[in-house]
Amino acid sequence: MFGFHYRLERSAIGLVAFIVLVASIGGLIEIAPLFTIDETVEKAEDMRVYTPLEVAGRNIYIREGCYACHSQMIRTLRDEVDRYGPYSLAVESSYDHPQLWGSKRTGPDLARLGNKYSDDWHVTHLNNPRDLVPQSVMPAYRWLLRDQLRTDDLGDHLRALRAVGVPYSDDQIANATRDAYGQANPDSPEASGVAERYGADTNIRAFDGNQGPLTDMDALVAYLQVLGNLTQVAHTTQQAEVE
Numbered sequence: 189m190f191g192f193h194y195r196l197e198r199s200a201i202g203l204v205a206f207i208v209l210v211a212s213i214g215g216l217i218e219i220a221p222l223f224t225i226d227e228t229v230e231k232a233e234d235m236r237v238y239t240p241l242e243v244a245g246r247n248i249y250i251r252e253g254c255y256a257c258h259s260q261m262i263r264t265l266r267d268e269v270d271r272y273g274p275y276s277l278a279v280e281s282s283y284d285h286p287q288l289w290g291s292k293r294t295g296p297d298l299a300r301l302g303n304k305y306s307d308d309w310h311v312t313h314l315n316n317p318r319d320l321v322p323q324s325v326m327p328a329y330r331w332l333l334r335d336q337l338r339t340d341d342l343g344d345h346l347r348a349l350r351a352v353g354v355p356y357s358d359d360q361i362a363n364a365t366r367d368a369y370g371q372a373n374p375d376s377p378e379a380s381g382v383a384e385r386y387g388a389d390t391n392i393r394a395f396d397g398n399q400g401p402l403t404d405m406d407a408l409v410a411y412l413q414v415l416g417n418l419t420q421v422a423h424t425t426q427q428a429e430v431e
C-alpha cells in the first residue's frame with residue numbers, strides 16, 4: 189500500500205489522475221440518485237396547489253419564524269408515526285418553495301395538523317397560547333388578528349411559484365386577490381370561484397371568526413388547516429402497507 193503511494197507521488201500526472209478519480213466517487217454517489225428522481229418521488233394524482241389565501245398564510249408562517257420551533261416532516265420511525273400519523277412523503281413537499289421541514293422541535297411537528305383543531309382553537313392559541321395550554325412556551329402573536337392582510341400582490345406570488353414549477357393556471361393567477369377574499373367570506377359572490385378553481389374540498393369559511401376584510405389570522409389559519417391535506421396519498425399508501 190505505502191509502496192504504491194510512494195510510486196504514485198513520484199508521477200505528477202498519475203497522482204492528479206488518481207486524485208480526480210477518488211474525488212469523483214463522492215460526487216457520483218451524490219449525483220447518481222438524482223437521475224432517478226422522477227421514479228423515486230411518489231405520484232399524487234389528487235394533489236392540489238395552495239390557494240392564494242393559503243400561500244399568504246404560508247408567507248406569514250415564514251415571516252413569523254414558526255419553522256424555528258416546528259418541523260413539518262414526520263420521520264419513518266414508529267413513535268413518530270404513532271404520534272403524528274403517516275410519515276411524510278417527498279411528493280407532499282413538491283409545491284413548497286422553500287420547503288419548511290425544519291430541524292428543531294421546540295413544539296410538535298405540524299405536517300398533519302390540518303383538521304386536528306377547530307379554527308377557533310387556532311385563533312385563541314395564536315393570540316395567546318397560554319389561554320389554552322397554561323405551560324406553553326410558544327410566543328403570543330397578538331397582531332395577527334389586528335393586521336389587515338395584503339392581497340393585491342398575491343397574483344405575483346403565484347406567478348413566482350409557477351416559475352419554479354407549481355402548476356398554477358392563468359385563471360388562478362388572474363383571480364388570486366379575488367379568491368383570497370372569497371375563501372374567507374363564504375357569503376360573498378367571490379366565494380364560488382374558489383371551489384371552482386381549487387376543488388370542492390377547499391375550506392371556505394371565516395377562519396378568524398369574522399367575515400369582511402381579511403386579517404393575517406385568516407391567512408395563517410387557512411394555511412394551518414390545509415397542512416397534510418393537499419393530497420391523501422400518504423394515508424392511502426401507508427394504509428396499504430399495514431394491511
Ligand code: HEC
Pocket residue numbers: 249252253254255256257258294295296297298301304317321324325326327329408412
Ligand atoms: C419558541 C418556540 C415556538 C414558536 C416560535 C412557535 N411555536 Fe407553536 N408551539 C410551541 C410549543 C412549545 C407548543 C406546544 C404547547 C402549545 O400547544 O402551546 C406549540 C404548539 C403549537 C400548535 C399546536 C400543535 C398541536 O398539534 O397540538 C400549533 C398549531 C402551533 N404551535 C403553531 C405555531 C405557529 C403557526 C407559529 C408561528 C406563528 C408557532 N407555532 C411558533 C413552540 C413554538
